[in-house]
Amino acid sequence: MFNKVLIANRGEIASRVIRTCKSLGVKTVAVYSEADQEAPFVSEADESYLIGGPKVNESYLNIDAIVNVAKETNSEAVHPGYGLLSENTDFAKRLEDENIVFIGPDSNAINQMGSKLTARQTMEKAGVPIIPGTNDPVESVEDAKQIASDIGYPVMVKASHGGGGIGMEIVHNDTELEKAFESNARRAEQFFGNGTMFIEKVIEDAHHIEIQVLADHYGETVHLFDRECSIQRRHQKVIEEAPSPLLSEETRQEMGEAGVRAAKAINYKNAGTIEFLVDEEQNFYFLEMNTRLQVEHPVTEQITGVDLVEEQLKIAHGEKLSFSQEDLQINGHAIEARIYAEDPKTFFPSPGQITAFNPPVGTNIRHDIGVNSQYKVTPYYDPMVAKLIAFGNSRAETIDHLKDALMDYEVVGIKTNIPFLIDVTQSPAFQKGDTRTSFIQEFMIKQ
Incomplete structure (x- = not known):
């Protein structure tokens, strides 16, 4: 088993991972922001390091800072918890390049499932039922209207790289679609750096x-x-x-x-x-x-x-x-x-x-x-x-x-x-x- 694991997360999930590591005799390293200095997980870990300001991009999304702490503490592996960097392909790849174990799938698997469009295509080939919709990017509002007309309203406008409810919206007609398509594409670009959109049929009462x-x-x-x-x-x-x-x-x-x-x-x-x-x-x-x-x-x-x-x-x-x-x-x-x-x-x-x-x-x-x-x-x-x-x-x-x-x-x-x-x-x-x-x-x- 690993001797030391860095937990690249905060709050209850950091405490949760620390608990199991202790039961296995694995030493733990916590990283924390200025806003979390008094958080329980900071004192529960064997070692704790301040990595930045209170905003997530200053701390918990700062890949360089986290990797530097992992190297300085001789951490053999990193547990990403959920959210934050847990499904970040660049983070997983960086750890792979640094010969630090990412406790999760490899960067290729994350990348395949990080795009909802790619995931749809992969699942369909594997014989897993998928929701009726598009398997290719929808390039314009006019294309979106035609697709919605073909599969029937209501439809879900979705960002291929969205998550946490961001970049997705149910629409019931062309007017709603016009507003939702462009606004959700902008939000997805802002939050995830990718505004690629697609459309799925809404499975009602699901x-x-x-x-x-x-x-x-x-x-x-x-x-x-x-x-x-x-x-x-x-x-x-x-x-x-x-x-x-x-x-x-x-x-x-x-x-x-x-x-x-x-x-x-x-x-x-x-x-x-x-x-x-x-x-x-x-x-x-x-x-x-x-x-x-x-x-x-x-x-x-x-x-x-x-x-x-x-x-x-x-x-x-x-x-x-x-x-x-x-x-x-x-x-x-x-x-x-x-x-x-x-x-x-x-x-x-x-x-x-x-x-x-x-x-x-x-x-x-x-x-x-x-x-x-x-x-x-x-x-x-x-x-x-x-x-x-x-x-x-x-x-x-x-x-x-x-x-x-x-x-x-x-x-x-x-x-x-x-x-x-x-x-x-x-x-x-x-x-x-x-x-x-x-x-x-x-x-x-x-x-």
């Missing part, structure tokens, strides 16, 4: 369901079943669960096999996630592949007993998977609620000083936390401060554990989305498992 995969360097690729991730606002997930309450066992198996095919199609290594849209008839369509650890990975860990960060480290170190597909099974149910520093009515960020932070205690809950009672939530980063994971023998039991834990969760000094999460857990639609991607919009209308 569920957002993803398949977790692991692949080693010796030809073994397995899936760790599915996660339901349909409860979203602004295309960002809020509540996730495993397994999905929608899927039949037949569909679950078919989707798992499709996920393995997708990974093998790009010679993928390490942990990855294949995301699908699934309609009410359980037809499923490839959406994208995330070439990294997901925020919602804990629910998969809870139902399989597999520590995904540990497996990432072992695979990156050149070890074989210690289990096969036949060894994996679903045990019980797990649900994750993301705790955000945001107004529960508007979902706008709510930065400020936390004056009291008291997570609930219980045998059927897990916490992945990035703050403490002295932490100041700044406007520089994503407002997620913690994750609450509940688990049990059944979905109904798990919902009860989650609801009770949320009721006992105390965060003082800032607004959080906890009141909203409590309302969701008590809603009839959620309790029935009727959680399509339109859930939050419909739920808010009813409030």
Whole structure:
């Protein structure tokens, strides 16, 4: 195993990676910004280094600064967490060139899946169902109108290199398309340096369901079943669960096999996630592949007993998977609620000083936390401060554990989305498992 690993991330995921590294006897190096000097992960690591100002481009996106710290500390590997540089081809390639192990897939795999258009083309060749739409760049608004007319409104205008909900918009007619096409192309160019656009048919009343995969360097690729991730606002997930309450066992198996095919199609290594849209008839369509650890990975860990960060480290170190597909099974149910520093009515960020932070205690809950009672939530980063994971023998039991834990969760000094999460857990639609991607919009209308 590695002797020392640098974590090129912050917040709860940095703390999460540090926790597994410590359990394996691996020393850890944290890098942090001026805004994060008092963050818990900084003191949890064996070594910590300031790399820049509070803005992400001054620190957590500064490849030179991160690589320099890795070299100066003799770190053998870098774990990128999620977000930030985790799917950055240049970062992965730079580490490869410096003979530092990137704990994730190689730069070629990241590059193939970094373009949503390339990903669509690759998946179609691999026999993975894709959403009706274009496999080539759409060059102009007039071309976009013709394509939309051919496949029928509503359609999704999407940036090939977009992410996090940026560069994508649903449109219902030519007028909306004219505005959305150019504005989203500009935003994608601004945020990702690439304004290439394409169009997909909107799968209405869909569920957002993803398949977790692991692949080693010796030809073994397995899936760790599915996660339901349909409860979203602004295309960002809020509540996730495993397994999905929608899927039949037949569909679950078919989707798992499709996920393995997708990974093998790009010679993928390490942990990855294949995301699908699934309609009410359980037809499923490839959406994208995330070439990294997901925020919602804990629910998969809870139902399989597999520590995904540990497996990432072992695979990156050149070890074989210690289990096969036949060894994996679903045990019980797990649900994750993301705790955000945001107004529960508007979902706008709510930065400020936390004056009291008291997570609930219980045998059927897990916490992945990035703050403490002295932490100041700044406007520089994503407002997620913690994750609450509940688990049990059944979905109904798990919902009860989650609801009770949320009721006992105390965060003082800032607004959080906890009141909203409590309302969701008590809603009839959620309790029935009727959680399509339109859930939050419909739920808010009813409030």
